[in-house]
Amino acid sequence: MARVLIVAEHDGRTLNSSTARCVSCAASFEASAIDIAVLAADGAAVAAQAAALEGVTGVIRVDHPANEFPLAAVAAPQICALAADYTHVFGPSTTFGKDLMPRIAALLGVGQVSDIMHAESAWRFQRPIYAGNAILTVETPDDRPVVATVRTASYQAAESTGSAPISERAVEAEIPTHTRYVELRSDSGGGRPDLQTASRVVSGGRGVGSMENFEIIERLADALGAAVGASRAAVDAGYAGNDLQVGQTGKIIAPDLYIAVGISGAIQHLTGIKDAGVIVAINKDEDAPLFEVADIGLVADLFTAVPELIEALGEQAGGNS
Amino acid sequence: MTVVDTILVPVKRVVDANVRVRVKPDGSGMALDGVKMSINPFDEIALEEALRIRERGETAEVVVASIGPAVCTQQLRAGLAMGADRAILVETELDLEPLTVARTLKALVGRENSELVILGKQAIDGDNNQTGQMLAALWGRPQACFSSELSFSNGIATAMREVDAGIEVIEVELPAVVTTDLRLNEPRYTKLPDILKAKKKPLETLTLGELDVEPQAQFRVLGFETPPERPSGEKVRDVAELVLALRQKGVL
């Protein structure tokens, strides 16, 4: 039977919900163990959160000063040292997991399954290719470790109702010093919900026209309690930070409500929103490809429609209270 | 001052990013007959970066390499036309998995004595996002993945990495592997005289055997499917109708 080790993604204090989604993937096939490895400088808080995830059988805490920041070259040999007890090693297909997991796979001498969206069994998986234009079913042999990343938008986060045992481990691995973390520069947020987990997202595209105008997207997001996203064109043009890009090479998201404003709907963008509940398109070009997938389309100039929508939402909120 | 002698830029031949590809009706693969092929866009960015490094005098030479069938010479010639100094084709008819590609690149790195490999973070066909990381692991060297800015000083590369939380800055000692994100640069257009000049640049052909690489296939592909299409919805006339529709769908 499968024994799955999941590499925890965290910032030193808080476990990222991507880890809980990996747990759900592992729980979708028969596994006799689902353990989480927490590599940190001091992993107490994160390990406790990991231990609370429903379905988890154990948490392994590996505290080491070198684990203060998530460097793939530092983490990979440590995970490999733990991997011997497992049939599967999973990580999320976030930038953290995409950086780390192939390094682990190569050190173990095996291939990797990227972006699992469905597990037919512990050894048979479905994954998107060609920007989501096709879904591939692959099978990997059971005579060697299965290293994979889990497409987080395909799985709900496991609940925090469990209580697995936590053990501390010192791993024997040579930790390289050739890679140094300098800093993280992050300017977005503004108290808004996290793009990857938000239930509502408002995204702006090139049609928004300028960085100043992008404020209109933020105001609509705030009126809805939504996260802000952007198309690649909007990020390239500097209207929004790279961490807000939605799509094949940005974030793959699955909110209940996605409102795309001034975005044409290129295949690379649509890849990022396929799993959204309700998609709304506001675009002045009635032939924009986004209308082909939108549940609700409004052909209009965004500079009139969005302020009207903000006002209407405000009235509604006023009326409700 | 040169930082490295030779930069190796692996380039993959893929379906052009503007082509909308479909699954074959029998689910045995993708319908690729006659579609336009190009250098994987992320690899083109990798090549552009290598050329800029050479133009700053930080490397002596840029080598493009491709692993695949003989037609990959088209992409290698395109890379030479962009400005690479020479090209290597590792010719094979096999559809190699990323681990074997990484092993092949490792052999090339040894053969060319390259201290810097720059390649795309993913190829837009398989969307695997693995090869650079695997090469770095096999080579026992650092990786700077998803880079959007790159600079060098004293044998150290500083990379700005596009990560989910923003921009992460790391320093890696050379030799190293860098994978590119879209915002690293905008690749140049090639001019006709460059295309003509490229025909005279050296292009060498090797086999996997000559590099001592034994191809391994771990995965069994069971089939290709077209994902379920989202049915297109309704158009509303104005904002009032939009709000109503949102309420009806239960998302307000």
Ligand SMILES: Cc1cc2nc3c(=O)[nH]c(=O)nc-3n(C[C@H](O)[C@H](O)[C@H](O)COP(=O)(O)OP(=O)(O)OC[C@H]3O[C@@H](n4cnc5c(N)ncnc54)[C@H](O)[C@@H]3O)c2cc1C
């Ligand atoms: C390898 C690769 C990877 C990529 N990855 C991504 C990715 O991850 N995410 C992504 O988004 N893109 C990605 N792209 C880019 C993608 O192909 C498109 O170029 C991009 O999504 C276009 O962004 P846009 O819709 O904002 O801009 P455009 O395509 O320029 O669309 C702007 C839209 O705004 C509308 N508009 C203009 N003015 C107004 C107005 N006043 N009111 C209403 N509407 C207006 C226009 O009608 C138009 O439809 C990738 C491309 C490649 C090659």
